[in-house]
Amino acid sequence: MSQPVPFIPDSAPFSAEQRAWLNGFFAGMFSRAPVVGGVPSPREASPPLTPLTILFGSQTGTAEGLAKRVAKEAGKRNFAPTVLDMAQCGLAQLGGEKNLLVITSTYGDGEPPDNAKALHAALAAAVGDAAPSPRLPALRFSVLALGDTNYTQFCKAGADFDLFFEKLGATRITPRADCDLDYEEKFSAWLNAALTALSSAEAPTPTSTSAAAQSVSHKSETVNESGFSRSRPFPALLVTSRNLSAAGSAKQINHIEFDLTGSGLAYEAGDALGVVPHNCPALVADVLAALGCDGEEAVPAPDGSTVPLRRALTEFYDLGKPSNDLLALLAPVVAGVADAGRPSSTSAAPSTPHHVIDALLAAPAKPALADFIRALRKLQPRLYSISSSPKAHPGQVHLTVGAVRYDLAGRARKGVCSTFLADRAVAGQARVGVFVHSNKAFRPPANGDTPMIMVGPGTGIAPFRAFLEERRATGAKGRNWLFFGDQRAAADFIYRDELLAMQADGTLTRLDLAWSRDQQEKIYVQNRMTEHATELFAWLEAGAHFYVCGDASRMAKDVDAALHAVIERAGKKSADEAAAYVQALKAAKRYARDVY
Ligand SMILES: Cc1cc2nc3c(=O)[nH]c(=O)nc-3n(C[C@H](O)[C@H](O)[C@H](O)COP(=O)(O)OP(=O)(O)OC[C@H]3O[C@@H](n4cnc5c(N)ncnc54)[C@H](O)[C@@H]3O)c2cc1C
Ligand SMILES: Cc1cc2nc3c(=O)[nH]c(=O)nc-3n(C[C@H](O)[C@H](O)[C@H](O)COP(=O)(O)O)c2cc1C
Incomplete structure (x- = not known):
């Protein structure tokens, strides 16, 4: 009978490399290789495992989920993987790594996600030194960048990390992969290439079940235990x-x-x-008319099946921002200015069609239906x-x-x-x-006694209704403070009765409201925060977690600035000290944002 293989857990006081070496040693020692006189035959023992760190930057969990999938796949291929949150990783730690796979999304307008900001800044500073000496010469890396082609700064954070590591003297073992929202295929190809490159350079000659011979399963997408997932809703x-x-x-x-x-x-x-x-039938009808079609025409769906055109345009294809392929197909002349970025951006060139229908109506001629369908993006x-x-x-x-x-x-x-x-x-x-x-980075505090401060104007209230319901259902005793608001109290105080009932029954300790248009001067949630700076700082000092949800473009930035101001004023700190305080909150996972 084979003996259980001892395993050194992540919590053990060893570096990733030491852990990997020990796990490899034990795996070899206790492998199912024939045991001669109680001693494993060295010829048959498994090769030592290669340490691999998978570093993720993620706002809403996609990159984190992919990092875990990388670890699972790497584990099957003779690696000893460690998944590492960028918030827990500093430059010093990187100096000890040999094999690194980086997966990061991009947020804001080309910014790194919150948990990646500090590392991004540290690396930017390191490469910005007048004469950067190669500081990571032993590091081999590759980057998977997640993004969305609707944004001008497509996959910018991933591109930044890729450049930082290159500038610091690390070796890129396989090119960066930039993924749009449909990332499965690119992810699988990148992972396969990266693991193959890492193992062929590091590990002993691959066997028939080795990395080179394997490919990554497309079916390993993070699936809820129910079996329902993004690809099977x-x-x-x-x-x-x-x-x-x-x-x-x-x-x-x-x-x-x-x-x-x-x-x-x-x-x-x-x-x-x-x-x-589903797309709006009226818009689909306009597109059909512009194409000169009746909707019954048979066209391919993204999964390769054949469906009537009307159904394809209703259920499967995006009629929003036209792809560059579509612009090139319909109006080659304007294609050069097509990439005007996020449609809402004021930088959009006036001639850039906003939606597919605009591009169709502006086209000098109707496109061939097959070409048109091929140039559409999948509805996400x-x-x-x-x-x-x-x-x-x-x-x-x-x-x-x-x-x-x-x-x-x-x-x-x-x-x-x-x-x-x-x-x-x-x-x-x-x-x-x-x-x-799943969004593991955005949870009520694990300890029900920990106070929480929630800032969620408009639809930003959503997760905080869930947090408060959760605390009430579990009988958590921690204090809860909500900053909420919108334009007008009479019209926009959504969930009013529920919130007031929670205040009455003690679930909601404090409720501060900001109605921007109920008086002469505009009042927003960030103004309420600074008005109550002393108490807010006292809550933070008492260990409160601080949450923000809602508009990313302005609100979340203004709230962040207000948080710094509160800490400076009530905590009597300099701007640098307040920044360090906020950074410490983030590192302790006490400052979390769900912004869009
Ligand atoms: C993690 C996460 C959580 C979210 N939670 C919520 C939530 O709780 N509640 C909620 O309502 N939304 C939430 N959102 C946003 C939501 O996902 C959608 O983006 C939103 O509902 C718009 O989608 P849509 O399909 O209706 O619009 P789309 O068809 O995607 O159109 C939206 C686009 O239209 C353009 N646009 C909008 N207004 C204008 C304008 N005035 N001028 C020019 N262009 C404009 C912009 O380009 C915008 O991106 C969340 C997003 C994320 C990522
Ligand atoms: C508010 C917001 C801003 C975004 N900004 C960008 C951007 O500037 N560039 C980009 O390529 N993708 C952008 N994205 C898309 C995300 O990077 C993409 O959805 C990614 O898959 C999210 O991964 P995560 O869940 O790991 O954070 C943005 C998404 C949101 C919701």
Whole structure:
């Protein structure tokens, strides 16, 4: 009978390399190789494991999930992998690494995700030295960058890390892979190439089951225990879609409830829900008319099956920002200015078509249908912060969704998914594809006694409704402080009754509200924070976790600036000391953001 193989856990007081060496040693020693007189035959023992660190930068968990998949695959290929959060990694630690795979997303406008900011800054400073001596000459690395081609600064953070490591003298073992939202294929190819390159340079001659002969399974996507996932969403019944905004509001924020009965889907407060939308039939009709088609034409769906054109345009293809391929197909002359970045960006060139329909209408000639379909992007699911605790609403999941509507270039525009949920999916009838997107970095404190401060104006309230429900359901005793607001109290105080009831029953210790348009001067949540600087700082000193959710473009930046100001003023610190205080909060995972 084979003996169990001893394993050195991550918590053991060894470096990654020492741990890998020891695990390799034990694996070889205790492998199933024939044992001669109690001593393993050296010829048959497994080769030692190669240490490999997988470093991730992730805001909403995608890169983290991929890092874990890398570790799983690497474990099968004779590596001893360690998954490392960038927030836990400094320059000194990198100096001790030999084999490094970096996976990072990009946020904001080309910025690294929150957990990657400090390492990014440290590396930027290191390469910025007048004469950077190669400091990581023994390091072999490769980068997988996650991003979204809707953004001008596509995969910028990944590109930065790739350059930093190169400048510090490390060896790139395989080229960086820049992934759009559809990352599976590129991820698999990159992983295969990276592990093959690392093992062929390091390990003894590969055997027939070696890395070179293997390929990464495409099916290993992070799947909830239910078996439902991004690539296999659960058709959930929409049970409620209710407008929370009152008459007179400039907004329409809907409370959405799905029934998860029978799905086996499990989520935690802080997770997001992926929703698979359909395009608006009126927009599809406009596109069909512009193409001169009746919708019955047979076309390929992204999965290779053949479907009628109307269904393809409704369910499978993105009719939002045109791809560069589509611009080149329809109007080669304007293709050069096509990459104007995020459609909402003010930097957009006036001639850049905003949506597929604009490009079609501006085209000098109708395209061939097959070429047109080939140039479309896949319609992507949208993520929404879950606004319910599963403990308070077993079998259900709730969302808080702001409908996106605006006029542009003489045309009324609608956000695909938010208006699908608000207008087109009929409560009680519609089944909508959903999946759970785990966000482990955004959870209520593990200790129920720890105070929490939540800043979530507008739809940013969503995860905090879930956090508060969770704390009430578990009887957690920690103090809870919510900063909430929007334009007008009378029209925009969503979940008013629930929040006031939570205040009355003691779940919500403090509720500070900011209504920007109820008085002459604009008042926002960040102003409320600075008004209560002394108490806010006292909560932080008492160990409070600080959370922000909602608008990334302005609110989250202003709240971050207010947090620094509070710490400076109430903590009597210099700007540098306040920055260090905030950095320490982040490193201790006491400052978490869910911003979009
Ligand atoms: C982790 C995460 C959590 C989220 N949680 C929530 C949540 O709880 N609630 C919520 O409502 N949303 C949330 N979102 C945002 C959500 O995923 C969608 O992005 C949002 O609903 C818009 O999607 P849509 O399909 O309706 O619009 P789309 O069809 O994707 O259109 C949106 C795009 O339209 C353009 N646009 C919008 N307004 C204008 C304008 N005035 N002028 C020009 N262009 C404009 C912009 O380019 C914008 O990107 C979250 C996002 C993430 C990543
Ligand atoms: C608010 C926001 C800003 C983003 N900014 C960028 C960007 O500037 N460039 C880019 O390539 N991708 C951008 N993205 C896309 C993310 O990088 C992409 O969705 C990635 O898969 C997320 O990975 P994560 O869950 O590990 O953070 C942005 C996404 C959001 C929600």
